[in-house]
């Protein structure tokens with residue numbers, strides 16, 4: 001093994017409604033909108049990035065905004081669930097908040113002895129979890145959002161892959177990405193990235209006989225794993241190409257470098273660099289307020305802005321916790 005990722009970089013999913021998406025992630029969940037830009041492959045549609053104050057790797061969920069898109073179908077070969085970390089003392093706060101905002105959720109369940117899990121759905125039907133675990137206490141709060149800092153979401157906890165089988169995906173996670181299989185419980189195999197830092201957990205859940213997932217609103221498009229540097233990105237891309245993964249060439253995503261490949265179980269994986277990050281083109285204090293375009297689209301700004309729907313931030317930005 002030549003490469004060990006530090007864990008999840010971001011998760012990208014699909015929404016059919018930009019304003020409802022902003023209201024839920026920046027409003028109800030209290031994440032920070034750290035970048036308001038467009039889909040570089042389709043600049044007439046938004047791409048929203050939500051995360052902690054700076055949009056640090058391991059805290060970010062992003063959305064391709066496909067207005068009016070048909071609902072996807074969760075199923076095999078997808079990231080079935082995206083889980084966020086919260087401190088254990090915040091469970092009651094979050095249940096009350098979900099009730100107040102009419103968010104469908106399930107009563108907390110215990111997983112692996114030390115996790116208390118609230119399952120919920122976003123307005124597009126995307127399956128999410130809030131996972132209460134003591135390790136969340138050590139991660140940065142976000143004090144400028146809609147949620148009181150002490151209860152704020154502390155980034156991504158894990159993703160759960162839904163797969164027919166586990167052998168080939170297990171081998172890829174362990175041999176090519178440096179994960180370690182640490183636990184098994186029922187149909188869940190738990191992999192943890194080297195270093196065991198934040199956002200380092202991938203659960204592989206066996207769902208034999210379940211239908212295949214269909215891409216659409218409320219489905220995850222891909223999950224990205226961290227490469228610490230440009231040179232590490234080149235190395236891992238090369239080694240994944242060498243095992244016949246059909247990985248794409250390196251792409252410039254402005255805030256990181258990317259390459260994509262489909263893992264053997266069918267989930268689209270990305271390898272993304274930690275840098276340069278979201279303060280590349282605007283200051284930390286005002287992230288997410290203005291529409292940011294990459295240099296190669298800047299001369300089309302007038303046309304692009306005319307095509308994008310108007311949206312407003314539901315946040316008091318910046319401001320005290322509420």
Ligand code: ZN
Nearest residue numbers: 012222224270
């Ligand atoms: Zn991505």
